[in-house]
Amino acid sequence: MNTAAALSNDFRSIFKTEKTPRTFFAPGRINLIGEHTDYNGGHVFPASISFGTYALGVKRDDQMIRFYSKNFPDKGIIECSLSDLAFDQSDGWANYPKGMFLLTKAAGHQIVHGADILYYGNIPHGAGLSSSASIELATGVLLKGLYDLQTDTISMVKLGQKVENEYIGVGSGIMDQFAIGMGKKDHAILLDCRTLDYTYAPFVLKEHDVIIINTNKQRTLAGSKYNERRTQCEEALGDLQQELSIASLGELTMEGFEAHQHLIRNEINQKRAKHAVYENARTLKALEKLREGDLAGFGKLMNESHLSLRDDYEVTGLELDAIVQAAWEQDGVLGARMTGAGFGGCAIAIVEKDRTDSFKERVNAVYRETVGYDAAFYTAAIGDGAKEI
Numbered sequence: 001m002n003t004a005a006a007l008s009n010d011f012r013s014i015f016k017t018e019k020t021p022r023t024f025f026a027p028g029r030i031n032l033i034g035e036h037t038d039y040n041g042g043h044v045f046p047a048s049i050s051f052g053t054y055a056l057g058v059k060r061d062d063q064m065i066r067f068y069s070k071n072f073p074d075k076g077i078i079e080c081s082l083s084d085l086a087f088d089q090s091d092g093w094a095n096y097p098k099g100m101f102l103l104t105k106a107a108g109h110q111i112v113h114g115a116d117i118l119y120y121g122n123i124p125h126g127a128g129l130s131s132s133a134s135i136e137l138a139t140g141v142l143l144k145g146l147y148d149l150q151t152d153t154i155s156m157v158k159l160g161q162k163v164e165n166e167y168i169g170v171g172s173g174i175m176d177q178f179a180i181g182m183g184k185k186d187h188a189i190l191l192d193c194r195t196l197d198y199t200y201a202p203f204v205l206k207e208h209d210v211i212i213i214n215t216n217k218q219r220t221l222a223g224s225k226y227n228e229r230r231t232q233c234e235e236a237l238g239d240l241q242q243e244l245s246i247a248s249l250g251e252l253t254m255e256g257f258e259a260h261q262h263l264i265r266n267e268i269n270q271k272r273a274k275h276a277v278y279e280n281a282r283t284l285k286a287l288e289k290l291r292e293g294d295l296a297g298f299g300k301l302m303n304e305s306h307l308s309l310r311d312d313y314e315v316t317g318l319e320l321d322a323i324v325q326a327a328w329e330q331d332g333v334l335g336a337r338m339t340g341a342g343f344g345g346c347a348i349a350i351v352e353k354d355r356t357d358s359f360k361e362r363v364n365a366v367y368r369e370t371v372g373y374d375a376a377f378y379t380a381a382i383g384d385g386a387k388e389i
């Protein structure tokens with residue numbers, strides 16, 4: 001039995017119903033390059049992956065919403081009413097779909113009936129592959145489908161970010177929701193986060209695989225450090241605006257930054273802004289390299305990105321640095337870097353297909369030696385964005 005059919009059976013037994021639910025899926029994402037540039041009005045280059053979140057739902061006749069996640073069976077069925085969707089710490093993971101319901105209604109959509117919804121995600125937990133944005137977008141396409149909402153994917157993407165920013169309280173940018181909502185099989189998305197203009201770039205590697213390497217490190221404090229980086233960039237921008245009429249760091253060229261960086265009063269903020277500007281330039285260059293078929297050049301830019309995240313943005317840490325350094329030292333590796341917010345989570349590496357086994361073995365040996373436990377390895381498959389299946 002395939003996953004969707006098995007989940008459909010689970011749905012019926014958990015919610016004690018004969019009804020057949022509709023099934024929706026939203027992927028997770030990796031980011032090839034362009035890190036911590038989204039909330040700075042720069043470019044990102046992510047792709048949706050085949051791991052993701054299933055959401056199966058049926059509309060109810062009353063106003064009740066019942067959520068169940070196969071990933072958190074101890075939490076049982078979480079119930080709430082359409083008329084009381086306020087954030088509640090004790091609801092844990094269910095706050096993401098609750099936030100989607102609340103903000104979809106607040107955007108003026110008619111949702112008068114409740115629903116029973118079952119979730120199941122196979123994205124490695126807490127690995128920085130955007131499991132939360134995946135739940136948001138799985139809920140977004142489910143809401144659109146079940147309630148026949150007149151809306152488009154980009155609106156759902158923006159709603160997902162709003163849930164994160166205003167309901168959950170993490171000041172994240174638009175990258176994750178966009179990659180997950182708008183993803184396309186075998187393509188990466190070059191997105192201008194200032195204008196939301198985007199282009200799909202074919203990403204099919206003949207002789208290489210993209211290997212995802214999970215540090216298996218719990219991302220403690222990730223939210224607060226993330227918000228701190230964002231504030232530092234905003235302060236740097238404020239200083240630059242004394243002389244420059246720019247609305248975001250993404251509008252600055254590297255030359256423009258060099259000529260005006262003295263305006264940034266705080267040395268740490270200078271480094272943060274430098275990363276944002278240079279990373280944005282690298283991301284645009286990476287698209288060119290890919291289009292020219294220069295995968296080696298693309299890999300070099302990934303390496304530079306990691307160095308900048310390590311030294312200027314300071315979001316890597318012992319675990320990610322150990323993995324990426326070890327990856328760089330292996331034969332057949334074109335490039336490697338952390339992906340996502342950092343502070344733990346995952347790295348990615350472009351590795352010759354024939355050498356992936358020895359790559360995993362060697363990188364893991366170094367990692368185990370450094371931190372005392374294993375990393376996990378997955379081969380990335382670039383799949384479609386959120387949809388009904």
Ligand code: GLA
Nearest residue numbers: 035036172173174175340341
């Ligand atoms: C997290 C956020 C994104 C982005 C990345 C860093 O994944 O959710 O918006 O800022 O970190 O690039």
